[in-house]
Amino acid sequence: MKFIVDRMLGRLAKELRMLGYDTVFYRGDNAYQMIKLAREEDRVILTRNTKLIPKRSEDRLVRIMEDKTPLQLKELIQKKVISLYEENLFSRCLLCNILLDKIPREEAKGKVPDFIFYQQKEFSRCPRCLRIYWRGSHQENMQKKVKELFG
Numbered sequence: 550m551k552f553i554v555d556r557m558l559g560r561l562a563k564e565l566r567m568l569g570y571d572t573v574f575y576r577g578d579n580a581y582q583m584i585k586l587a588r589e590e591d592r593v594i595l596t597r598n599t600k601l602i603p604k605r606s607e608d609r610l611v612r613i614m615e616d617k618t619p620l621q622l623k624e625l626i627q628k629k630v631i632s633l634y635e636e637n638l639f640s641r642c643l644l645c646n647i648l649l650d651k652i653p654r655e656e657a658k659g660k661v662p663d664f665i666f667y668q669q670k671e672f673s674r675c676p677r678c679l680r681i682y683w684r685g686s687h688q689e690n691m692q693k694k695v696k697e698l699f700g
């Protein structure tokens with residue numbers, strides 16, 4: 550399942566990427582263009598816009614009723630739009646929506662704070678923005694939150 554979200558749902562886009570879902574954040578305000586992009590890339594549209602009406606039977610659109618990001622995630626879980634795949638957690642760059650590459654530990658040296666480098670065994674990198682990711686306490690907290698969310 551791949552998604553495209555409108556500009557009211559930027560935070561939700563990041564959360565979906567964190568869960569491993571390929572999620573495009575559409576920043577424009579041209580609804581037709583967004584629908585077109587969704588068709589081309591076979592994406593489900595997530596929107597809070599009540600005026601956005603799918604025109605073709607192939608268009609898939611989920612209207613988000615909730616206002617706050619954690620509740621929006623819950624809503625998607627309840628509607629069975631998303632599920633938890635632990636192996637996919639933190640596999641994608643939160644900014645670029647691209648799958649991360651695992652890198653040899655030495656390559657992270659000097660590019661992350663020293664204490665992180667000595668603490669962590671595994672690092673991955675976004676091939677586009679070159680941001681380095683690791684399983685820090687932040688991720689562990691998120692993981693706990695995610696598990697609670699999915700029950």
Ligand SMILES: [Zn+2]
Pocket residue numbers: 642643644645646647675676677678679680
């Ligand atoms: Zn990136």
